[in-house]
Amino acid sequence: MxxxxxxxxxxxxxxxxxxxxxxxxxxxxxxxxxxxxxxxxxxxxxxxxxxxxxxxxxxxxxxxxxxxxxxxxxxxxxxxxxxxxxxxxxxxxxxxxxxxxxxxxxxxxxxxxxxxxxxxxxxxxxxxxxxxxxxxxxxxxxxxxxxxxxxxxxxxxxxxxxxxxxxxxxxxxxxxxxxxRQEAQAREEGLRRDALLLTQTLEQERQRIGMDLHDQTLADLTRLLREITADATPPSQAQMEHRIKEVIGDLRRIIDTAVPTLLDLFGFVHAIRAHLERAIASQPIAVTVTDATEGAADRLDPTVRTALYRIAQEAINNAARHSGADHIEVRIEPLPPSGLVLEIRDDGRGLPADLNRMSGIAHMRTRARLISADLDLLGDGGSTVRVTLGERS
Missing domain, CATH: 3.30.450.40 (GAF domain)
Structure with missing residues (x-):
């Protein structure tokens, strides 16, 4: 030019x-x-x-x-x-x-x-x-x-x-x-390592379950069978009921700790999404899960994270069973400098008239207090359960 x-x-x-x-x-x-x-x-x-x-x-x-x-x-x-x-x-x-x-x-x-x-x-x-x-x-x-x-x-x-x-x-x-390209390769390698670790963890859990069942449940049932078939006077019905309940209780504890939960294996957001899908089952309810914290929930103390997850479970169950909602949304937002806010929202009929009579809400309040979090229930255009978790030391 x-x-x-x-x-x-x-x-x-x-x-x-x-x-x-x-x-x-x-x-x-x-x-x-x-x-x-x-x-x-x-x-x-x-x-x-x-x-x-x-x-x-x-x-x-x-x-x-x-x-x-x-x-x-x-x-x-x-x-x-x-x-x-x-x-x-x-x-x-x-x-x-x-x-x-x-x-x-x-x-x-x-x-x-x-x-x-x-x-x-x-x-x-x-x-x-x-x-x-x-x-x-x-x-x-x-x-x-x-x-x-x-x-x-x-x-x-x-x-x-x-x-x-x-x-x-x-x-x-x-x-x-x-x-x-390098980031994609790193993610692929990370997924490969995680898959290997998951396989190893599941194998360790399988072995531990087998040992627990052999050493505890099988031994208890074998002892109970001996008592029933022995020549001596068999246990009374009340004794039998008590011992069977003990075996069931032990077996339930083994099951509860058997395999790492979705929360442990795949993280908070995945566990929330999986629970949402189970909660709505075949109901025509749309669900959304949004994490704006880049996985902050998974960096919490395990006890705090579990309590937060249980609160979310209860809120999701209430929304799925009682709200008549068309949409349930779970959002995790950052709360500077190092806290977070968890919200479970639905567009249903709103909060019940007497919240104090709902045991699920009482359980949520208790769990929130145990981790020093604030729990708010909002009923504008549906219902919202908001958990505010402040700065973590």
Whole structure:
């Protein structure tokens, strides 16, 4: 592309830009390094590069004011520069972007423009080998500061920046792809190790169950059979009933501790989801489980975690059996600095009139007190059981 002849001072700026970029290996620091030189060519209060990322998405890199644009990717259809990046125009020049329908249309990601009063704006394409790779966007809080000469200068800056930033962007994408592959391999290896550990744990439990049944239950039943078939006077009915109850009690304890629970094997969220599915059985109830804490429940003391799980079980059972709900939702939210909030919500008929007569609720309150948690029952548009677990030492 041919541009107006540059002055020696302007040429010196572009030489400095090239020198700065040659020393940088990432986009953010490269843009920061040339910000002063860009400002010599075009004064700005905000400047950013908007680079094509995965299909339909743009990544932004900013200098000057830092906004949400550089904190998250933006869809092309929601970007204020969509007309430029989709080829509807060769450049965009805004007298006052805060009043420009091309920039602030419904659904546009234009909050930074309004929040930081980006009024004068100029946008030009960045190209490599004739193909657009993104845009250079320069803004100022003064209305009507930029004109067509600004567009020409911005295009010259973009032409100098494009090959450098394209190379850096390709390198960053390759690095991210490598990281994703490594993380996938690590997860696969973790799953393999977990499966092996699970197999070993189940085998150990099988052996322990066999020993307990042999040493306790089988021995008790054998002794009882000897007493019944012996020549001496057999035990009375009351004695028999007592001993059989003891055997049943021992057998129940063996069963209760036999195999690691879902909570131990697969974690809190999986156990909650499995219990939800059992509780609703064939009922037409939709269920949702959301954990916004990245597994914080599984980092709790085992006793606290178990109590929390039992509260959730009781609340889920009540919702499934008595609420007439169409939807049950379980949410786990963080409570800074190190606590969490567990909520079991349903859209059913609400709380019963006399809560004190429900033993299940009494059990939940007791369990909550034992782990120093607060239990709240809310009945607005259904019912909500909320457990607030404060900072853990």
């Amino acid at each position: 041919t541009h107006a002849v540059q002055t020696p001072a302007r040429d010196n700026v572009f030489l400095r830009i090239s020198a700065h970029l040659a020393e940088r290996t990432d986009i953010a620091s490269a843009l920061e390094a040339v910000a002063d030189e860009i400002a010599e060519v075009i004064p700005f209060t905000h400047a950013d590069l908007c680079l094509k990322d995965r299909p339909g998405w743009l990544s932004s890199y900013e200098v000057g004011i830092q906004t949400r644009w550089s904190r998250t990717s933006t869809r092309v259809e929601a970007s204020p520069i969509r007309d430029l990046i989709t080829g509807k125009c060769d450049f965009m020049l805004c007298h006052d972007a805060m009043q420009d329908p091309r920039q602030t249309y419904r659904g546009a990601c234009s909050e930074p423009i309004l929040n930081h009063q980006m009024r004068s704006r100029v946008h030009v394409l960045m190209k490599v080998m004739g193909q657009p790779i993104g845009t250079l966007n320069i803004s100022h809080s003064t209305v009507g500061l930029y004109d067509l000469d600004t567009v020409r200068r911005a295009q010259h800056v973009a032409d100098v920046l494009s090959p450098y930033f394209h190379a850096l962007h390709i390198a960053e994408q390759a690095k991210r792809a490598t990281q994703v």
